Amino acid sequence: MSGTGHATPRAVRNAERRARADCTGGVYGSMLAASVIIGAGALGSFPRLELLLLLTGVAFWIAHVHAQVFGARLAQRRLDLQAVLGVCRDEWPIVEAAVPPAAAVAVSPLLGLGIEATVWFALAVAVAGQVGWSTTAARRGGASLGPMAVTAGVNLVLGLLIIAFKLFLTH
Secondary structure, three states, X not given: OOOOOOOOHHHHHHHHHHHHHHHHHHHHHHHHHHHHHHHHHOOOOOOOHHHHHHHHHHHHHHHHHHHHHHHHHHOOOOOOHHHHHHHHHHHOHHXXXXXXXXXXXXXXXXOOOOHHHHXXXXXXXXXXXXXXXXXXXXXXXXXXXXXXXXXXXXXXXXXXXXXXXXHHHHO
């Protein structure tokens, strides 16, 4: 903030970058979780799917942090602990997006769900997350209801495409 109470152009750019990173990581993480669910579900029986979802999210988060930090280094930007921690924070939604589907898997035995129903339940949660993250991104970006509906629709179609892949691979 400047002394006049207005945000500086750099502060505005940083805030916009963080908002974009938060939501794009969430959309990406939700799609990643859906893919893991389909891959594991195709195996039939799966031990500890919730752990697989979380660990896959963490592995991809580390990969994204490394890519961002390495890219900054190649671009010869100043790289210090604060910058690395900022990248870690910005990419964290990849992991956050894996939590709801993992929780769905974890509670599925309490709901009396078998393996197939658990896969569908977790997949629905992952697709809902994908739609939610994209809608949040649009809202944070100042979009009106029309563009928010479009991004929700596009992400729903992408989620349904992932579901179609599951149906194609298992039938």
